[in-house]
Every structure is written in structure tokens, then in C-alpha cells.
Amino acid sequence: MTLSPDAARAGIDAKLSELSALNDYIHANPELAYEEVKAHDKFFDLLTKLGFKVTPHAYGVPTSFLAEYGSGGRLVVFNAEYDALPGVGHACGHNLIATASLASFLGVVAAMREAGDSFKGRVQLLGTPAEEGGGGKLKLIDAGAYKGVDACLMIHPAPGIKKLPDGTDASHIRSVANLTMLANVKNKVFFTGRESHAAMAPWQGINALDAVVLGYNGVSMLRQQIRPIERIHGVLREGGKRPNVTPAHGALEYYVRSDTRANAESLWRRVKNCFEGAAVATGCTVEYEHINSYSDLRASPRLCRAYMDAMPKGTVAYKAPTEFSGGSTDMGNVCYECPGFHGAFCIETPPGVGNHTHGFTASASTKEAFDRSIACGRGMAVAALRVLDDAQFAADVRKDWEADMELAKVETK
Known part of the structure; x- marks a missing residue:
């Protein structure tokens, strides 16, 4: 190779103090989606100090940034997430994601x-805010951030794997290369009826709450006929103000998940039929508001193998013990734009503690968690070198991705 993996590893090790300081700062200053002003400014200041030209508020997203090095050739992008969760701070460890990508x-x-x-060749570090429900990468996609990208990489922390499903010890596993997550189609549902006095003239009303309840119950029965990998969950947003006024307005919000974007959209159409039927049965009208939806995570197998080859032997599993994570991420949408890698790495957590909990927040601040993020940063760097340096490898990655995008269009019947 023209590009040296040893030089990449040494370059990371030379900046450990800066990486540690940034990691600690982001963890100590949790900010919600699209409010990551401190994290944005910290990145800008650090990267500028290190001599990089940095674009603040990149692609019109106020808390995004872009740093780039190189010219011509192929382009590799690392995504840096840094948004937190309400009430529990960095309970998904996005400080560690940011650290690994910067490394x-x-x-x-x-x-x-x-x-x-x-x-x-070119390499970019892209600040990607608002992963936690805000769809930050969707805004970046719409603005063209991933056009012409040959590979995009990032990695996410998770609790340690103790045993495989067959009982085999898995405590030596430190990372998973080919993480899979579900597509998530999100919609708000609005029923409109007609108010009336519920005691004096109920016949004059059209009850939107009845439509809400009927739609909810219809979806609940539909759950019996969906595949085990699929998920439907929703909440009631509006159902009336006073018992003696027939509700003219009712609303729900639903998430529909499946193993591919095509299958999730197909499942949503079945869910939507439940609401259409409820509208007909009650005499209401129904309208929908589409919320940012996340595609399934479709990693490049070649990038996954390149990452595994770059990591200490025996410490990385190709797949997680379970076939799919029940969660979803907007990195899935990026994988529909260019070849992607979204691995996971294990950090030590108390028994039973998972992501999005106070316990995970505490675990994401430890020296051990930082060290593992750096180790994974080294692995991703070396995998990225192959894309930049090996034309045949990069071409094969692209060819595989194009074929996979055709498969992704096919619904499972």
C-alpha cells in the first residue's frame, strides 16, 4: 500500500490528549438534537488549532461542521455524532462515536x-447532529453531503457481549463489524370529526376519539399477522378536552419497523388501512404527516472485513449474536446513498444496563470506554486506507453496494 497503516495508528496515538479532552468535554456537556452548539464549537476550535480548514454550520445545518484533507482521488467520510438524550445525557455514548471518528x-x-x-485522495470529518430522532443525516443527504462519497464510516458503543445464544463464552468480543438495524417509517395520524354537546345532541357529532380508538385497536390486532422481526408502536396524541364535548379532533403517532425500507413502507400501508377503516366507520376524515424516517442499516461486507482485518485477531465478530438490533439510525439512510460501515464496540456496563439508561451514561465516561473507542478508530482508519489506496477494492465495494441497492427494493412477501 502507498498509505501506511502504521502511520495512521501513530497519527492517532500522537493526538490522544486532544482526543481525550474532546471526549470528556462532550460527555460533560450533553446537548439535545440541533442544540449541539458547544460540541460544534469545540470541534471547530480543535480542528482549526490542528491546522485544518473547517466549515462551520456545514450544508446549512447550524450544528454541523466539515473538515477535509487532500485533493482529487476517492473520498472517504467519517461521521461524528454528538447529540445527547433528554434526562439521561450521553446514554447512547455519542461522545465515544465522535471520538472514534475524529481519531x-x-x-x-x-x-x-x-x-x-x-x-x-480526500478524507472528511462530517459533524452529523440530531441522530436521536431528529434525522440530522437526512438534512445532510438532502443538501448533497454524501454525493460522490466512496465510503462512509462510523461506529457505535454498546454493552458488552457475555455469551452467544448457544451459551458459548463471548467475553473476548470487543466489537461487531456488520451491525444491522431496522428501517423505521414514522407518521402522525389526524382524525377530524364534528363537535357536539355529548349529552344534549350526541347525534350531531362525529367522534374523532372513536376513530382514534378504533384505529389503535385495529393496529393492535394487525400485530398478530406481522413477521417476528417487525415492530409497530404508537401513542395517542389527542383525544378530546372534556367528556361533555364530542371530540372533533384526535391524533396518534406511529413507528413502523421492518428489516428493509421497502418492507417497512409495505407494513405502513397495512397500518394505514386500519386508520382508513376507522375513518370510514366513524365518519371522520383522516390525514397523515410523514416524520423523518430511518432506513435499515446495510453495511458493506467488504468494509466490514477490512475493519476486522485491521483489528486484533479474535476480538471482532462479523455479526452480533442476534440477527437484528431492534433500534434504528439515520446512518441507514446514508447506506442508501453510498457504501457504508456502521460497526459497534462493547464497553463495560453493570449487569442488565443497556443504551439509553443512566447506567450507560456513566459507563460512556470511563477511561476504558475511551480506550476502546480509540482502538476502533484505528481499525476504521486502516479500513478507510484500503478504499483510498486500492482502486480494485474500492471498485468492488461500489459494485457490491450497487447490487445490494437493487436487492433492497424487493419487498418480502
């Missing part, structure tokens, strides 16, 4: 600098 970016830059100006 990878610095490692690739170090290898490119050692190779000299004759090497053609």
Missing part, C-alpha cells in the same frame, strides 16, 4: 501526509 480522520490524514502531495 480515524486524524489517522488517515497522518498516513496521507506521510505519502506526500503526490497521493490523490
Whole structure:
């Protein structure tokens, strides 16, 4: 290779103090989706100090940023997430995601600098706010952030794996390369009826709450006829103000998940039929508001293997013990735009503690968690070098991705 993996690893190790300081700062200053002003400014200041040209508020997203190095050639992007959750702070460890991606970016830059100006290729660190429900990457996609990208990489922390489903010890596993997550189609549902005095003239009313309840019950019965991998969950948003006024307005919000975007959209159409039927039965009208929806996570197998090859032997599983994570991420949408890698790495947590809990927040602040994020940053950097340096590898990654995008269009019957 023209680009040296050892140079990448050394470049990361040379910046451990800066990486640790940023990691600690983001964890200590949790900010919600699209409010990550401190994190944005911290990245901008650090990257500028390190000599990079940084675009603040990149692609019109106020808390996004973009740093780039190199020219010409192929382009690799690392996503840096840094939003937190209400009430529990960095209970999903996005401080560690940001740290790992920054480490990878610095490692690739170090290898490119050692190779000299004759090497053609580019690497970017892209700040991607609002993953936790805000769909930040969807805004970046719409603005063209991933056009012409040959590979996009990031990695996410998770609780440690103790045993495989067959009981085999898995305590040596530190990372999972090919993480899978569900597509998530989200919609708000609004029923409109007609108010009336519920005691004096109930016959004059059209009860939107009845439509809400009928639709909810219809979806609940539909759950018996869906595949085990699929999920439907919703809440009631509006059902009336006073018992003696027939409700003219009712609303629900539903998430529909499946293993592919095509299957999730197909399942949503079945769910929607429940609401259409409720509208007909009650005499209400029904309207829908589509919320940002997340596609399923479709990682590049070749990028996953390149990551595994770069990590200490025996510490990385290709797949997680369960076939799918029940969660969803807007990185899935990125995987529909360009070849992607979204691995996971294990951090030590108390027994029974998972993501989105206070216990995970505490675990995401430890030195051990930081060290593991750095180890994964080294692995992603080396995997990215193959894309930049090996034309055949990059072409194969692209070819596989194009074929997979055709498969992704096919609904499961």
C-alpha cells in the first residue's frame, strides 16, 4: 500500500490528549438534537488549532461542521455524532462515536501526509447532529453531503457481549463489524370529526376519539399477522378536552419497523388501512404527516472485513449474536446513498444496563470506554486506507453496494 497503516495508528496515538479532552468535554456537556452548539464549537476550535480548514454550520445545518484533507482521488467520510438524550445525557455514548471518528480522520490524514502531495485522495470529518430522532443525516443527504462519497464510516458503543445464544463464552468480543438495524417509517395520524354537546345532541357529532380508538385497536390486532422481526408502536396524541364535548379532533403517532425500507413502507400501508377503516366507520376524515424516517442499516461486507482485518485477531465478530438490533439510525439512510460501515464496540456496563439508561451514561465516561473507542478508530482508519489506496477494492465495494441497492427494493412477501 502507498498509505501506511502504521502511520495512521501513530497519527492517532500522537493526538490522544486532544482526543481525550474532546471526549470528556462532550460527555460533560450533553446537548439535545440541533442544540449541539458547544460540541460544534469545540470541534471547530480543535480542528482549526490542528491546522485544518473547517466549515462551520456545514450544508446549512447550524450544528454541523466539515473538515477535509487532500485533493482529487476517492473520498472517504467519517461521521461524528454528538447529540445527547433528554434526562439521561450521553446514554447512547455519542461522545465515544465522535471520538472514534475524529481519531480515524486524524489517522488517515497522518498516513496521507506521510505519502506526500503526490497521493490523490480526500478524507472528511462530517459533524452529523440530531441522530436521536431528529434525522440530522437526512438534512445532510438532502443538501448533497454524501454525493460522490466512496465510503462512509462510523461506529457505535454498546454493552458488552457475555455469551452467544448457544451459551458459548463471548467475553473476548470487543466489537461487531456488520451491525444491522431496522428501517423505521414514522407518521402522525389526524382524525377530524364534528363537535357536539355529548349529552344534549350526541347525534350531531362525529367522534374523532372513536376513530382514534378504533384505529389503535385495529393496529393492535394487525400485530398478530406481522413477521417476528417487525415492530409497530404508537401513542395517542389527542383525544378530546372534556367528556361533555364530542371530540372533533384526535391524533396518534406511529413507528413502523421492518428489516428493509421497502418492507417497512409495505407494513405502513397495512397500518394505514386500519386508520382508513376507522375513518370510514366513524365518519371522520383522516390525514397523515410523514416524520423523518430511518432506513435499515446495510453495511458493506467488504468494509466490514477490512475493519476486522485491521483489528486484533479474535476480538471482532462479523455479526452480533442476534440477527437484528431492534433500534434504528439515520446512518441507514446514508447506506442508501453510498457504501457504508456502521460497526459497534462493547464497553463495560453493570449487569442488565443497556443504551439509553443512566447506567450507560456513566459507563460512556470511563477511561476504558475511551480506550476502546480509540482502538476502533484505528481499525476504521486502516479500513478507510484500503478504499483510498486500492482502486480494485474500492471498485468492488461500489459494485457490491450497487447490487445490494437493487436487492433492497424487493419487498418480502
